[in-house]
Amino acid sequence: MTNENSLVTGATGFVGSAVARTLIAAGHGVRVLVRPTSDRSNVADLPVEIAVGSLEDRESLDRALAGCTALFHVAADYRLWVPDPAAMMESNVAGTERIMKAAAEAGVRRIVYTSSVATLGRHPGGGSADETTPTREADIIGPYKRSKFEAEERVRAMIAAGLPAVIVNPAAPIGPRDIKPTPTGRMIVQAASGRLPAFVDTGLNVVHVDDVAAGHLMAFERGRIGERYILGGENLALADILGKIASLTGRKAPRLRLPTAPLLPIAIAGEIAARLFGIEPMLTRDTLRMAKKRMYFSSGKAEAELGYRPRPADEALADAIAWFRSAGYVR
Secondary structure, eight states, rough: OOOEEEEEESSSSHHHHHHHHHHHHTTTTHHHHHHHOOOTTTTTSOEEEEEEOOOOOOOHHHHHHTSSOOOOOEEEEEESSOSSSHHHIIIIIIEEEEEEHHHHHHHEEEEEEEEGGGGGGTTTTOOOOOSSSSOGGGGHHHHHHHHHHHHHHHHHHHHHHHHEEEEEEOEEEEEOOOOOOOOHHHHHHHTTTTTOEEEEEEEEEEEHHHHHHHHHHHHHHOOOOTOOEEEOEEEEEEEHHHHHHHHHTTTOOOOEEEESGGHHHHHHHHHHHHHHOOOOOOOHHHHHHHTTOOOOOOHHHHHHHOOOOOOOOOHHHHHEEEEEEEHSSSO
């Protein structure tokens, strides 16, 4: 058990709620930063203290951090398309810098900052990238990746000036309580519902959200200040992921593999419709650009230094589908 008093941002969301549950199980006293308008269903059953505020309101951050010895900054605007990129930059970049400064001034002794594999480069040969793989400008596709890249750069600069922070870079988390759902979760819902007739030749690293949460606690307890740790699971081609979902749901896997170029007009039309009706498109020009490269990563450093051990992708997919079914997303 521990005497830590931890503030968790983003705890009403997918990864943040898993982190809060893991900390509670480890004996942390947990306070969660919650916007006045947030859906609190992910923390409704948890013994947490609610601090109402936002990353835009410095005074609310000071109140939330009062008496805390640890900060887990998980909150982020995670969308692959936004009508106003400036709002995402304000939340993910300026908001991160704001809470890091508040934590430093509050005397928080240790911080875990949730970045993303979106900040990492791609392996030139198509293999698994790690924490040392250099990031090129061409790797930073879309406002989300740009915002997370810039936010991590600012955190790293603050670490160099004495901020006691460890950085974790989750891959594509899947599992229970994906209430929004995330872009990866939406893909699982579509496939499990039989509404994904075709796919593109890409790949990603999928990981159970509870393993990501366990990695956060490991980074807090064992991570080296200033280091970053990839928290991933299995690297899988999208075709293999869809095949596994088909097996778990008793459906036929889609067999139609599409090149990305003919999908460009559909992506443009989807973005136009999104601006008109305020709904997030399933396909965008940025997602097509990202799909041209397999997003594979290695968690070897976290395994060696933290003792991180992610479960197989089959278990993560099964848990995700079971939760989406129970919540009514998949019928």
